Amino acid sequence: MSSEFTLINDYFHWDTRHPSVLMGVGDDAAILQPPEKKHLIVSSDTFIEGVHFPKGTAAHAIGHKALAVNLSDLAAMGADPAWFTLALTLPEVDDTWLHDFSSGLKELANQFSIDLVGGDTTRGSLSITITAIGFADEKQVLQRSTAVAGDSIYVTGELGAAAAGLAHLQERVQLDERTAEQCQQQLDYPIPRNAESVIIRKFASSCIDISDGFLADLQHILDASELGAVIQLQDLPIMKSLKSYDSTEIQNFALRGGDDYELLFTIPETNVDAFEQAIQQSNMMCYCVGHIDAAIHGIQSDNQQVLSATGYNHFNENTS
Amino acid sequence: MSSEFTLINDYFHWDTRHPSVLMGVGDDAAILQPPEKKHLIVSSDTFIEGVHFPKGTAAHAIGHKALAVNLSDLAAMGADPAWFTLALTLPEVDDTWLHDFSSGLKELANQFSIDLVGGDTTRGSLSITITAIGFADEKQVLQRSTAVAGDSIYVTGELGAAAAGLAHLQERVQLDERTAEQCQQQLDYPIPRNAESVIIRKFASSCIDISDGFLADLQHILDASELGAVIQLQDLPIMKSLKSYDSTEIQNFALRGGDDYELLFTIPETNVDAFEQAIQQSNMMCYCVGHIDAAIHGIQSDNQQVLSATGYNHFNENTS
Numbered sequence: 001m002s003s004e005f006t007l008i009n010d011y012f013h014w015d016t017r018h019p020s021v022l023m024g025v026g027d028d029a030a031i032l033q034p035p036e037k038k039h040l041i042v043s044s045d046t047f048i049e050g051v052h053f054p055k056g057t058a059a060h061a062i063g064h065k066a067l068a069v070n071l072s073d074l075a076a077m078g079a080d081p082a083w084f085t086l087a088l089t090l091p092e093v094d095d096t097w098l099h100d101f102s103s104g105l106k107e108l109a110n111q112f113s114i115d116l117v118g119g120d121t122t123r124g125s126l127s128i129t130i131t132a133i134g135f136a137d138e139k140q141v142l143q144r145s146t147a148v149a150g151d152s153i154y155v156t157g158e159l160g161a162a163a164a165g166l167a168h169l170q171e172r173v174q175l176d177e178r179t180a181e182q183c184q185q186q187l188d189y190p191i192p193r194n195a196e197s198v199i200i201r202k203f204a205s206s207c208i209d210i211s212d213g214f215l216a217d218l219q220h221i222l223d224a225s226e227l228g229a230v231i232q233l234q235d236l237p238i239m240k241s242l243k244s245y246d247s248t249e250i251q252n253f254a255l256r257g258g259d260d261y262e263l264l265f266t267i268p269e270t271n272v273d274a275f276e277q278a279i280q281q282s283n284m285m286c287y288c289v290g291h292i293d294a295a296i297h298g299i300q301s302d303n304q305q306v307l308s309a310t311g312y313n314h315f316n317e318n319t320s
Numbered sequence: 321m322s323s324e325f326t327l328i329n330d331y332f333h334w335d336t337r338h339p340s341v342l343m344g345v346g347d348d349a350a351i352l353q354p355p356e357k358k359h360l361i362v363s364s365d366t367f368i369e370g371v372h373f374p375k376g377t378a379a380h381a382i383g384h385k386a387l388a389v390n391l392s393d394l395a396a397m398g399a400d401p402a403w404f405t406l407a408l409t410l411p412e413v414d415d416t417w418l419h420d421f422s423s424g425l426k427e428l429a430n431q432f433s434i435d436l437v438g439g440d441t442t443r444g445s446l447s448i449t450i451t452a453i454g455f456a457d458e459k460q461v462l463q464r465s466t467a468v469a470g471d472s473i474y475v476t477g478e479l480g481a482a483a484a485g486l487a488h489l490q491e492r493v494q495l496d497e498r499t500a501e502q503c504q505q506q507l508d509y510p511i512p513r514n515a516e517s518v519i520i521r522k523f524a525s526s527c528i529d530i531s532d533g534f535l536a537d538l539q540h541i542l543d544a545s546e547l548g549a550v551i552q553l554q555d556l557p558i559m560k561s562l563k564s565y566d567s568t569e570i571q572n573f574a575l576r577g578g579d580d581y582e583l584l585f586t587i588p589e590t591n592v593d594a595f596e597q598a599i600q601q602s603n604m605m606c607y608c609v610g611h612i613d614a615a616i617h618g619i620q621s622d623n624q625q626v627l628s629a630t631g632y633n634h635f636n637e638n639t640s
Contacts, residue, residue, distance in 0.1 A: 023463070031456070041350065042352060044407050051442055051444060118364055124447060127409060129364075
């Protein structure tokens with residue numbers, strides 16, 4: 001690789017925080033000391049312009065979001081963030097872009113105490129692959145396949161704002177300036193729910209993060225657990241300022257829009273009271289939106305309407 | 321991501337071999353149990369068409385080589401392969417390509433006992449990022465920065481054949497058919513030196529793998545160790561069938577061509593005899609090519625010619 005591209009690495013030589021990092025960026029590979037008696041959770045996500053974020057997205061937001069979606073995967077598994085590697089492919093060396101991208105990445109990394117330990121920079125179409133590694137207690141790992149009939153279904157925050165922000169950007173809806181800004185913020189700067197995960201993992205039976213959309217990701221839990229679910233549509237948490245818009249459209253964003261990066265999880269009946277108490281003590285935003293039901297195939301609303309995950313694909317060329 | 325791309329994952333649902341893999345491909349992230357008292361070695365490499373391999377490279381070879389370069393990084397660190405993630409970006413879904421690519425990847429993964437534990441598939445320009453994780457004993461981790469004056473410099477195999485193969489492909493040299501085939505094999509199917517690493521790590525003071533070229537990678541050791549080196553040019557191991565070609569050109573490939581994926585390492589004087597014995601017992605290919613010298617700045621030949629790593633950039637547009 002040309003020296004120009006080797007220089008890019010200078011943007012990513014940050015001090016590491018964890019004593020587990022014996023050697024980070026700089027050699028052929030990182031040297032790490034995993035803690036004893038913990039599981040390692042490993043997640044890889046690729047982030048491509050025009051597929052995972054619209055062209056024109058600010059470099060600072062790209063840096064934030066590329067790491068946020070991986071932190072969100074760790075949160076969904078019940079793991080605490082530890083280390084990540086960055087594979088960055090760029091069409092050209094642009095110092096302003098690199099400065100902004102690395103700032104967005106670094107601010108989130110510092111906030112969530114995850115250390116950059118290695119990576120690679122190459123020339124090509126803009127693409128970012130992050131591999132994030134976290135630690136989890138054996139008894140608190142959260143999976144998709146372990147929901148049980150009767151469990152309550154919760155989400156950690158409001159749904160549909162990122163999809164509304166994208167729709168506004170693509171002129172498919174027309175939001176007022178302030179609401180558009182709030183939705184754009186949700187689209188560009190999702191906050192991964194790793195702090196909430198620390199509480200949730202003590203009570204939950206299963207968990208996933210919402211990237212594909214509430215219904216699609218709930219369906220992943222249902223498929224893996226071989227169960228159905230009932231959702232109270234009126235309980236879906238939706239940003240206040242979005243409620244004045246066409247309710248069918250907004251509900252569609254909340255159910256199918258995706259890119260929310262909220263946690264979607266199930267709490268067994270015997271844990272619900274204790275979990276509700278934990279929510280209040282922590283001031284965590286958390287909403288019960290339905291329950292797991294063994295008698296139902298797929299997902300239904302409380303008035304027995306079938307709720308299908310399909311019918312909406314964000315970022316696809318044929319989005320209408 | 322479209323369902324078409326979700327289906328790609330079917331190519332990569334392989335059985336895992338290590339009991340350390342509690343859950344592999346399928347959930348938001350893999351769940352792994354690292355061994356106690358071992359270091360983790362983590363390496364990420366991106367592999368892009370037209371940059372890291374020529375357009376037209378067979379999919380089977382791409383699958384092999386994308387993993388081989390990461391296995392080579394683990395070997396250079398003194399680590400045994402354990403797990404890897406695959407981030408695969410493709411312009412379109414092509415079943416023949418995917419079949420061949422996954423076969424090339426899987427054959428090498430099985431041969432070196434490394435388990436695919438997760439990843440991501442997306443649509444875009446062809447690009448492969450592999451993050452490989454290995455285990456190493458604390459006392460046998462090999463770094464670049466720990467060479468010592470007087471150490472002997474070794475390489476594990478012959479140099480320059482991959483660069484000669486590429487030059488033939490690009491019609492910069494004209495090789496006979498049989499030699500061209502041998503060189504093409506070295507270019508497409510490098511064998512990572514993980515088996516050799518098991519022996520080398522017991523004796524070596526420093527190590528790197530040759531990806532940028534013998535001189536460039538030796539310079540990385542010298543920079544990190546703040547030392548110089550003397551190389552006996554006549555001892556550079558070169559494939560027999562290449563020796564009938566222009567010797568300046570062939571020596572240039574061996575010194576600066578890169579893509580060899582041989583290990584380049586240093587053995588302290590006190591270990592040389594025991595190491596030479598170990599080489600003979602194991603039938604390992606290994607050649608002593610020089611020594612570390614504190615009195616020299618940079619790299620010199622034994623007739624005091626300065627050897628510069630620059631002057632040759634493979635795959636670059638302006639390669640001449």
